[in-house]
Amino acid sequence: xxxxxxxxxxxxxxxxxxxxxxxxxxxxxxxxxxxxxxxxxxxxxxxxxxxxxxxxxxxxxxxxxxxxxxxxxxxxxxxxxxxxxxxxxxxxxxxxxxxxxxxxxxxxxxxxxxxxxxxxxxxxxxxxxxxxxxxxxxxxxxxxxxxxxxxxxxxxxxxxxxxxxxxxxxxxxxxxxxxxxxxxxxxxxxxxxxxxxxxxxxxxxxxxxxxxxxxxxxxxxxxxxxxxxxxxxxxxxxxxxxxxxxxxxxxxxxxxxxxxxxxxxxxxxxxxxxxxxxxxxxxxxxxxxxxxxxxxxxxxxxxxxxxxxxxxxxxxxxxxxxxxxxxxxxxxxxxxxxxxxxxxxxxxxxxxxxxxxxxxxxxxxxxxxxxxxxxxxxxxxxxxxxxxxxxxxxxxxxxxxxxxxxxxxxxxxxxxxxxxxxxxxxxxxxxxxxxxxxxxxxxxxxxxxxxxxxxxxxxxxxxxxxxxxxxxxxxxxxxxxxxxxxxxxxxxxxxxxxxxxxxxxxxxxx
Ligand code: HEM
Numbered sequence: 001x002x003x004x005x006x007x008x009x010x011x012x013x014x015x016x017x018x019x020x021x022x023x024x025x026x027x028x029x030x031x032x033x034x035x036x037x038x039x040x041x042x043x044x045x046x047x048x049x050x051x052x053x054x055x056x057x058x059x060x061x062x063x064x065x066x067x068x069x070x071x072x073x074x075x076x077x078x079x080x081x082x083x084x085x086x087x088x089x090x091x092x093x094x095x096x097x098x099x100x101x102x103x104x105x106x107x108x109x110x111x112x113x114x115x116x117x118x119x120x121x122x123x124x125x126x127x128x129x130x131x132x133x134x135x136x137x138x139x140x141x142x143x144x145x146x147x148x149x150x151x152x153x154x155x156x157x158x159x160x161x162x163x164x165x166x167x168x169x170x171x172x173x174x175x176x177x178x179x180x181x182x183x184x185x186x187x188x189x190x191x192x193x194x195x196x197x198x199x200x201x202x203x204x205x206x207x208x209x210x211x212x213x214x215x216x217x218x219x220x221x222x223x224x225x226x227x228x229x230x231x232x233x234x235x236x237x238x239x240x241x242x243x244x245x246x247x248x249x250x251x252x253x254x255x256x257x258x259x260x261x262x263x264x265x266x267x268x269x270x271x272x273x274x275x276x277x278x279x280x281x282x283x284x285x286x287x288x289x290x291x292x293x294x295x296x297x298x299x300x301x302x303x304x305x306x307x308x309x310x311x312x313x314x315x316x317x318x319x320x321x322x323x324x325x326x327x328x329x330x331x332x333x334x335x336x337x338x339x340x341x342x343x344x345x346x347x348x349x350x351x352x353x354x355x356x357x358x359x360x361x362x363x364x365x366x367x368x369x370x371x372x373x374x375x376x377x378x379x380x381x382x383x384x385x386x387x388x389x390x391x392x393x394x395x396x397x398x399x400x401x402x403x404x405x406x407x408x409x410x411x412x413x414x415x416x417x418x419x420x421x422x423x424x425x426x427x428x429x430x431x432x433x434x435x436x437x438x439x440x441x442x443x444x445x446x447x448x449x450x451x452x453x454x455x456x457x458x459x460x461x462x463x464x465x466x467x468x469x470x471x472x473x474x475x476x477x478x479x480x481x482x483x484x485x486x487x488x489x490x491x492x493x494x495x496x497x498x499x500x501x502x503x504x505x506x507x508x509x510x
Pocket of ligand 1: 453
């Protein structure tokens with residue numbers, strides 16, 4: 001046994017005691033050793049498979065890999081198994097693509113989880129002297145803003161109270177869809193994601209400011225279009241700037257420049273709206289009127305937070321509420337248009353619960369199991385965040401048979417797990433009923449579109465309410481069909497997972 005220990009140590013294979021049975025362990029080539037029943041091998045990053053630097057660079061840039069990062073997860077898992085390492089530009093990252101292993105990572109994330117270094121997002125804030133919002137803050141700073149916002153965004157009763165505001169946004173959305181479909185004889189709304197970006201922005205703004213910013217008006221303010229464009233550009237440039245080592249930014253300046261320009265626009269846009277709303281409140285106070293409100297910016301302004309923190313948090317919440325909602329709405333209608341029988345069943349569920357009531361309440365949409373299953377299934381097939389991440393900063397952790405050194409960026413491959421045929425039968429097909437059947441249970445970490453744990457999506461309840469309210473009314477008013485039968489739209493990665501091309505749908509009167 002002493003000899004065996006020496007051999008393993010020479011090969012730098014750590015031994016850990018466990019309750020497993022005695023077994024032969026392959027040390028590569030012909031070498032094998034027999035471990036006692038209470039000993040097992042723990043491997044290091046050096047033992048982990050993965051593409052070499054050049055082949056990963058070729059995948060990323062030669063094979064349009066940045067927009068196919070979600071597909072690279074599937075390829076990586078097929079080639080290397082459930083864990084592999086790869087260099088994303090200057091960053092070494094460990095990919096984890098099995099639900100049980102993802103669970104192991106998340107269960108070790110600690111008190112103040114770190115999502116990722118998102119170094120370019122942080123660099124921008126440092127460079128401009130902006131504060132951090134909930135998406136980017138860390139440690140105690142993150143914890144205190146999370147507790148504060150959580151009170152108004154996570155408690156079901158608080159969220160239900162946004163129902164009326166969101167319903168008024170849905171009313172405008174329906175009017176907008178009506179206008180758009182009238183533009184042609186087939187009642188087609190072209191590029192529905194574009195309509196839903198504006199819906200998402202109007203929705204999150206109504207929650208933040210309790211006032212409307214005109215995204216769904218017949219003529220959309222130019223600044224709104226530019227804000228949405230800035231988000232798009234920023235997401236594309238996020239991946240590019242992170243994949244480039246910093247010294248390259250000085251040679252190829254354009255990506256970093258465009259990235260900063262987009263953030264500048266977003267910060268300025270949010271600041272304009274916050275300042276405007278605060279000025280209204282100040283005038284009211286001057287006039288001696290009572291000041292109250294049910295909107296998030298108002299709560300934030302009452303906490304003695306520095307203005308810098310309010311600006312950064314509101315900017316990040318606005319950003320978080322646009323593409324996420326647009327993607328979810330677009331893919332849901334896309335899939336329902338291709339599955340008329342499911343659309344029909346959902347229509348019947350909605351009518352049964354609403355009993356002729358034209359405007360659903362938060363409570364009513366909460367009583368629609370098929371609606372929830374449809375959205376769950378959409379987020380399984382098209383997880384808005386196809387690859388999330390964690391960094392465990394203070395200690396090495398063990399995941400599967402590997403020891404991952406502290407501060408390593410761990411990429412959680414949600415796209416790969418949610419399309420894994422060993423977890424979900426027919427993983428590429430849209431089957432909401434899989435979430436309703438007791439016989440089909442899945443590993444709880446196989447599809448976690450809102451993340452998990454302390455750092456999970458704080459907007460989840462608001463997002464679900466917004467999507468359910470909008471779907472209930474769209475499907476009550478229209479039957480949704482593809483513009484061209486059988487046309488297929490694939491997803492692509494732009495940091496988030498979005499439709500690769502326009503989704504055009506017919507909205508037929510019921
Ligand atoms: C269907 C829509 C949405 C999806 C699928 C989604 C998904 C996610 C995911 C996966 C995360 C990361 C969680 C983690 O790291 O464990 C996240 C974080 C976050 N989301 Fe969402 N999101 C959605 C809508 C929204 C909306 C509407 C808002 C704003 C109201 C929002 C605000 C945030 C914020 C602020 C964070 C960071 C939380 C933190 O770090 O503490 N999200 N979201």
